[in-house]
Amino acid sequence: MATLLIGEVTDGQLGLDATAKAVTAAQALGEVHVLCAGASARGAAEQAAQIQGVAKVLVAEDPALGHRLAEPTAALIVQLAASYSHVVAPATTDAKNVLPRVAALLDVMVISDVTGVVDADTFERPIYAGNAIQTVKSSDPVKVATIRTAGFDAAALGNSAPIEAAPGASDPGLSQWIEDRTAHSGRPELTSAPVVVSGGRGIGSKDGFAIVEGLADKLGAAVGASRAAVDAGYAPNDWQVGQTGKVVAPNLYVALGISGAIQHLAGMKDSKFIVAINKDAEAPIFQVADFGLVADLFTAVPELTEKL
Amino acid sequence: MKVLVPVKRVIDYNVKVRVRADGSGVDLANVKMSMNPFDEIAVEEAIRLKEQGTATEVVAVSIGVRQAQETLRTALAMGADRAILVIASEDVHQDIEPLAVAKILAGVVKEEAPGLVLCGKQAIDNDMNATGQMLAALLGWGQATFASELKVEGEQATVVREVDGGLQAIRVRMPAVVTVDLRMNEPRYASLPNIMKAKKKPLEEKTPADYGVDVTPRLSVVKTTEPASRKAGVMAKSVDELVDMIKGAGLV
Numbered sequence: 001m002a003t004l005l006i007g008e009v010t011d012g013q014l015g016l017d018a019t020a021k022a023v024t025a026a027q028a029l030g031e032v033h034v035l036c037a038g039a040s041a042r043g044a045a046e047q048a049a050q051i052q053g054v055a056k057v058l059v060a061e062d063p064a065l066g067h068r069l070a071e072p073t074a075a076l077i078v079q080l081a082a083s084y085s086h087v088v089a090p091a092t093t094d095a096k097n098v099l100p101r102v103a104a105l106l107d108v109m110v111i112s113d114v115t116g117v118v119d120a121d122t123f124e125r126p127i128y129a130g131n132a133i134q135t136v137k138s139s140d141p142v143k144v145a146t147i148r149t150a151g152f153d154a155a156a157l158g159n160s161a162p163i164e165a166a167p168g169a170s171d172p173g174l175s176q177w178i179e180d181r182t183a184h185s186g187r188p189e190l191t192s193a194p195v196v197v198s199g200g201r202g203i204g205s206k207d208g209f210a211i212v213e214g215l216a217d218k219l220g221a222a223v224g225a226s227r228a229a230v231d232a233g234y235a236p237n238d239w240q241v242g243q244t245g246k247v248v249a250p251n252l253y254v255a256l257g258i259s260g261a262i263q264h265l266a267g268m269k270d271s272k273f274i275v276a277i278n279k280d281a282e283a284p285i286f287q288v289a290d291f292g293l294v295a296d297l298f299t300a301v302p303e304l305t306e307k308l
Numbered sequence: 309m310k311v312l313v314p315v316k317r318v319i320d321y322n323v324k325v326r327v328r329a330d331g332s333g334v335d336l337a338n339v340k341m342s343m344n345p346f347d348e349i350a351v352e353e354a355i356r357l358k359e360q361g362t363a364t365e366v367v368a369v370s371i372g373v374r375q376a377q378e379t380l381r382t383a384l385a386m387g388a389d390r391a392i393l394v395i396a397s398e399d400v401h402q403d404i405e406p407l408a409v410a411k412i413l414a415g416v417v418k419e420e421a422p423g424l425v426l427c428g429k430q431a432i433d434n435d436m437n438a439t440g441q442m443l444a445a446l447l448g449w450g451q452a453t454f455a456s457e458l459k460v461e462g463e464q465a466t467v468v469r470e471v472d473g474g475l476q477a478i479r480v481r482m483p484a485v486v487t488v489d490l491r492m493n494e495p496r497y498a499s500l501p502n503i504m505k506a507k508k509k510p511l512e513e514k515t516p517a518d519y520g521v522d523v524t525p526r527l528s529v530v531k532t533t534e535p536a537s538r539k540a541g542v543m544a545k546s547v548d549e550l551v552d553m554i555k556g557a558g559l560v
């Protein structure tokens with residue numbers, strides 16, 4: 001039986017990077033079908049059909065699926081699940097909202113944040129903020145899993161898989177979308193950017209983040225933040241990197257004024273190169289940094305931005 | 309309206325986890341255990357709903373080993389009215405899976421008929437992020453996950469959710485399951501008098517069999533290992549040196 005992969009569709013757009021990385025993970029399980037669901041999802045489906053390794057794309061267009069509300073989306077997936085051995089999705093907030101609901105409706109466990117596929121039943125996943133890696137074997141008839149995309153390369157484009165309409169699902173009408181509050185910065189997306197520059201509590205203020213953004217723009221990087229910086233209102237919530245925020249694994253991660261708590265490391269310690277600037281030589285971030293500099297960031301970062 | 313708050317006993321978030329060399333798991337004997345941080349936030353929110361007059365009673369429930377009664381006493385000391393402890397294991401190393409927890413909670417919901425279940429978004433030990441969603445599914449209720457703001461108005465709740473793109477506001481019909489994110493509130497500390505008072509609040513003990521639930525895991529743990537470790541690198545003495553290192557490594 002094939003794997004049903006839930007494509008990441010937001011406002012009719014495919015999250016190509018996340019979906020293509022999940023395809024790579026899912027290919028280890030056999031034939032991959034991608035579901036694109038949304039109020040409009042045709043364009044997303046056409047893009048998904050180009051991902052190498054995708055055998056078929058299912059498209060479900062319905063106003064009820066418009067904002068990926070958990071109840072109608074889960075109902076649709078459950079209806080399709082009978083013909084699949086696996087139901088997987090990139091581990092985005094949308095998928096983490098929907099897939100556990102799907103799993104419970106199928107009376108199976110969900111396997112969250114898979115970082116490795118050992119075989120069709122056996123998966124690796126981090127626990128305790130990434131301080132341990134557990135290998136688990138599922139005894140369930142259908143495996144429902146979210147894939148942590150940071151650890152997989154994106155499958156290439158150049159395919160043209162057939163696209164079919166999925167049957168409609170009914171909306172139980174339990175919840176209703178009001179609004180999205182999203183800001184578009186024009187910078188690369190945090191989870192797929194090759195370079196990420198993050199600021200922590202040491203940045204000291206919302207205005208202070210201009211220093212972080214200045215270096216990010218110089219490097220063409222995405223901007224991230226620690227929880228402390230988000231909690232303090234210096235940075236928006238969707239910049240948070242860590243155990244309970246986003247997981248990133250760029251080529252280069254620059255940590256500015258971040259102490260390096262385990263919950264932060266959980267979101268960035270698989271980066272290829274880590275550079276840290278902190279005024280405290282004892283900060284734990286230096287234990288994982290490839291290059292470190294003990295300095296006041298308010299003088300060091302502008303100088304670094306200029307000289308790079 | 310009654311509010312049910314599931315609270316999990318987990319390793320304290322400040323403790324450095326030690327993976328056993330034989331791959332059998334993580335050492336949990338004799339380490340500091342606490343209430344899951346997200347669940348403290350859920351308890352706090354429930355108490356605030358009661359203080360505002362929206363909730364009439366706050367019931368905390370925990371599933372796990374007998375020692376989880378300490379976690380429940382903490383919830384009671386913060387201000388929960390009563391507690392239910394479902395003893396599902398004798399061994400601190402046996403984690404009860406979200407599916408089984410959700411089934412037990414569904415049984416508790418049938419008996420208690422709360423108008424709202426406030427869960428944490430994620431337990432910081434297994435990092436599953438699943439129980440609330442599973443419970444909502446089993447009950448056929450609506451769900452609002454990763455909530456940073458909650459407003460209950462009659463038969464509906466308006467919830468602001470923390471999502472990948474920023475924030476999303478939704479309305480969910482009650483009864484519902486809401487899972488809370490870190491920025492919903494700052495939980496209070498229990499005062500000494502309240503800790504004393506909590507000792508006298510009712511704490512009922514149950515077993516999974518009382519709810520007809522089999523807690524046998526669906527996922528068997530093959531092994532638990534340490535993640536690949538990183539080594540500390542080199543320290544630059546100046547910005548110029550750092551620039552040279554970054555350029556030298558071909559990073560820009």
Ligand SMILES: Cc1cc2nc3c(=O)[nH]c(=O)nc-3n(C[C@H](O)[C@H](O)[C@H](O)COP(=O)(O)OP(=O)(O)OC[C@H]3O[C@@H](n4cnc5c(N)ncnc54)[C@H](O)[C@@H]3O)c2cc1C
Binds near residue numbers: 261
């Ligand atoms: C359940 C739970 C989940 C969590 N999830 C996350 C998560 O997902 N992500 C996350 O990041 N955290 C998370 N945390 C929080 C985490 O434990 C830390 O509190 C947080 O990461 C600290 O952020 P910080 O390093 O910015 O702040 P701090 O620890 O306060 O560090 C600030 C650093 O800035 C340095 N500094 C100050 N001024 C300057 C200056 N002028 N120049 C240079 N350096 C300076 C200081 O030396 C210090 O090292 C979580 C916590 C809990 C309990």
Ligand SMILES: Nc1ncnc2c1ncn2[C@@H]1O[C@H](COP(=O)(O)O)[C@@H](O)[C@H]1O
Binds near residue numbers: 314317346409429431
């Ligand atoms: N054993 C448990 N007892 C009580 N509540 C639990 C238990 N396990 C999970 N929960 C609740 O479900 C939330 C999410 O946990 P999890 O799905 O395991 O990440 C937690 O924050 C708790 O509110």
